[in-house]
Amino acid sequence: MGRAEERRARQRGGHRAAPQRRRSISGTDEGPAGLASGGKPRKSLLRRMFTWKKVLGTFFGLCLLCIGGFAAAYMLVDIPAGNADAQLQSNIYKYSDGTMLARTGQLNRESVDLSEVPKDVQLTFVAAENKSFYHDSGVDLRGTARGVLNTVMGRGTQGGSTITQQYVKNYYLDQNQTVSRKLKELVISLKLDRQKSKEYILAGYINTSYYGRGAYGIQAAAQAYYHKDAKNLTVEEGAYLAALLQAPNEYDWALASPTGKRLAQARWNYVLDNMVKQHWLDAGKRRAMHFEKPKAPKAAPGMKGQNGYLVDAANASLERRLVAQGSAATIGDAEALVKKGGWTITLNIDKGKQHQLEQAVKEQLTSKLDAKKRPVDGDVQPGAVSVDPKTGRVLAMYGGADYFKHFRNNATRTDYQPASTFKPVILAAALQQGSVTQDGKPINADTVYDGTSGRQAVDHGVKVGFGPPNEDNANYGDITVQKAMDDSVNSVFAQMGVDVGMDKVMSTAKQLGMDTTGMQAVPAQTLGSMGASPLEMAGIYATLDNHGKKVTPAIIKSVEHKDRDVTLPDPIGDQVISRTAADTVTSVLTGVVDDGTARVSVAANSARDGQQVAGKTGTSDNNKSAWFTGYTPGLVTSVGLFGESAKTHAQVPMTGATGLLPGTGRVNGGGYPAEIWAAYTFDAMDGVSKFDLDTSQGAAVETPKPSTSATRSPTQSPSQSPSGTPSSSGSPTQSPTQSPTQSPTQSPTQSPTQSPTTEPPTGDPSPDNPLEQLGGQRGQAGQQQRQNQP
Known part of the structure; x- marks a missing residue:
């Protein structure tokens, strides 16, 4: 305002009015944008809140607070009295019906x-x-x-x-x-x-x-x-x-x-x-200094007989669950929690079936072993697991002769080959994948392969460098998949594995329940050259029995603890292979029992009473293991015999055990394992039942005989005609007068194109070759029984 106006203002108000400040463009009382009234740059809100003085002060404050807190804790927390012994309690283990199985805690x-x-x-x-x-x-x-x-x-x-x-x-x-x-x-x-x-x-x-x-x-x-x-x-x-x-x-x-x-x-x-x-x-x-292996373990007190195996298996399962649900960081921590005590663990073990399984092993095998008379008898270690395929419950388990005498559980050990019990997995993979032969024919029970012993597997005209011999170098010529499964023909399944693709075979094995960690997808795996346990094989076959829905065998029914809650997963999982694929494998496996390697021990058992059975035998390299894994609609059981040196615990052959003639007296899957299985199963099953199969092939329907126009995969020159008739044998072992070069098979009842041509063995089979007992051709009794099946 002008001077005259200022003078008039003073006269009116008695003082000079303060001049108005010029507003900045931003509308504030500051000068140019971003400058304070004094001309200094304006500080941001973040810089005004977090000055170096404030940050440093906060840091020292926190340090003082931590020091004070630690000092207070140091003064307040005293060294307590040792409480480890005071907290240790007994663990109680029960059968599925609630009766006492074992008590541990010392x-x-x-x-x-x-x-x-x-x-x-x-x-x-x-x-x-x-x-x-x-x-x-x-x-x-x-x-x-x-x-x-x-x-x-x-x-x-x-x-x-x-x-x-x-x-x-x-x-x-x-x-x-x-x-x-x-x-x-x-x-x-x-x-x-x-x-x-x-x-x-x-x-x-x-x-x-x-x-x-x-x-x-x-x-x-x-x-x-x-x-x-x-x-x-x-x-x-x-x-x-x-x-x-x-x-x-x-x-x-x-x-x-x-x-x-x-x-x-x-x-x-x-x-x-x-x-x-x-x-x-x-x-x-x-x-x-050199590393010396520690001595074999000694069992803890109170774990005599099968109790120790059952308790250890339950503890191992609980420990894995504690880690899985986050209650323990490592298996070692979980072990400490379980050993600390206070647990009440109810197992799925059925007291009656457990006794029946123990009796079957004793009657069919262990009562015949005499290590003083035959040192090899002391090297035979039996193991078995029985599972309900509808619930996944482990109903019975046989871990060994006695927990005091043999610490390791034969039912859960995974260091022996399952041999030909793996063959159904190959067929399951072929059916699930819709695989075809080298010449494009779908793979099913009726597909014809060349069963020549030692024939090299071929991948689209190129030999893959793998040609396993059949047992006793028997040549089968043109043979169906059904017949090849019945008699466990190695050359057929080696080729089938190549046709399907071993990566797909091993993928299917994993889906069915096999731990394939570290396993190579190579043709040699078609002979079951990996390691597996009876528990694992029982789970795989239970999944087949359960129409392709995953079954994970569960030994624990419930767990109680005053301080902890343990949730148990459902043993029955998702559909891992189609029902049609699973049921077709089951259909084929009934032929193994009726007409194949298990016929003498299982199908002929008088206690069978018309019960339908599916299963597969297996005998590994150099007779170090022998298996039978089989099932009815309501019970799956895997039995394994393992050759383990009583002195060194190394894997050794079982040939000659129980007095079988050395060189010819192999302990085959169709012998003692199948006999134990039959004695237990036909005693433990709840009535006669039939498989409900979703397959167009029925229950191992008799396949047509190959004709000259039948497809063979891959194309090979026709095998030689039979040069002789295998000697007849009505038992899983050879008679003392039988020549070592003779095949212990039944006399053929089929046409020459399906009869094996036996040749004298030229030495030990290849390292991956399971030595299968040829349990006979399709007999008239088996054919008649199959005609009566739905």
Whole structure:
């Protein structure tokens, strides 16, 4: 405003009016945009809120808060009384009807003074777990912080704890993975390190740790693995026990997989090498040391007979479930939780069927074994599993002669070949995939293949380098898939595997329930050259029996614990192969019983009473294993016999067992395994039943005889005509007067194009060749029975 106006304003108001500020373009009282009234750049809201003074102040505040919180925790948390023994309880195991099976709970631990443990053995544990043990403060702050972070983020557990912390966890606290437990572990460890000597802590650690085989503490572990007292352990033996603490179950030499054994030896080397680095072991002595395998395990008290096998199988299943549902971070942690006790575990085991299975094994096999008269008899190890295909329940399990005499469960071991019991998986894959032969013909029960022994499998005109011989080098010429399954003709299924594609075969095997981890999809697998257990094979066949819906055998019915809830998965899963494919395989497998390798032992059993049966025999390379896995509509049972040296536990042949003639007296799948199966099944089944099959082929309908115009895959020159008639045998074994070169088959009742041409064996079969007993041609009795089936 002008001067005159200002003068008039003063006269009116008594003072000069303040000049108005010029507004910025932005409409504020500031000057140009982005500048404050003083001409300085305007600060953003973020910069005004997070100044370096505020950030630094917050950081120091948090540090003070953490220090104060830790100081408070240090003052408030005392070293508690040891509670490990007080918390240990019995585990109760029941049959499916609720009656008592077993009770366990006596802790296998005997504490010893540190002075009774050799000094170099003491040092193996320090070298393995905590090299700085003798001069640290008892805690690993970085490891603990990492463990807390992993727990908060749900990543499980990691290493990093000191020996002191591990002792605190074992003796004063528990295995729960929570932040509060880890913080308590830290505080108690610091206090314990200040109040107790290192020798006291080390003694407590090695006396409370779990070493596997039910052994707590170094004294029990020394007895369990080396059958000696802790005071007599060598440094090599101590290094193995120290290595075990990282993974007791995985590194136990009696149970470990090949990978587990490699890891155990690597850990053993790590322990001894650390001792050299710490100058606790002379380098020259270290170089002279060699890994010695621990001794075979001894059973824990109270586990006599089959009880020990059943309890161990239930524990293993529970431990896997605890890990799966997040109640334990590792199998080792789960083992500790189960061993701690307080569980009531009801098994699916049917008390009556369990007794029937045990009796069948005794009557048909073990009563005939006499190791004093025949050393080979001591090498025969039987195992069996029986499953309800509709529910997946494991109704009976036979793990071995006695848990005290043979620690390993033969029903769950996976180190022997299932041999020709794998052949139905190949056929299932062909049917599921809609596979065709080399000349484009669909693969089904009527498809004709060349059954010439040793014939090279061909992939579109190119030999794949695999041509397994048939048993006794028998040539079958043109033969249907049905007949090839009945008599377990290796050359046919080797070619079928190539036709389907071994990758598809192994994929189907996995879908049906086989653990195919690490298995190669090569033609040799058509002979069942992988490892499998009776439990696994029972699951595969149960899935076939259940019309293609996945069956995962379940040994546990229910689990109760006062502090924990365990949810059990449904043993019956999704449809993994079509019903038509599964039912067609079942249809074909009835022929194995009626007219094939199992006919003498199963079909002729007087207790059968018209019961329909499907199944498959198997006999592995060099007679080291023999199998029969079979089923009725309501019961699936897999029986395996395994040749295991009573002295070295290596795989050995069973030839000559029970007095069978050496060289000719093979223990075949169609012999004792099928006899055990029949004796048990026909006693345990609930009435006669028929298969309800969705297949146009019926129940192993008699296939037409191949004609000269029949398709053969792949095309080969016709086989030679029969050069002789195989000698007749009415039992699964040869008579003492029979020539070793004769095939133990029935006299042929079919045309020459389906009769095998027997040739003298030219030596041992190929390493992957299962030696199948030729149980005879399609007899008139089998044909008559099949005509009466729907």
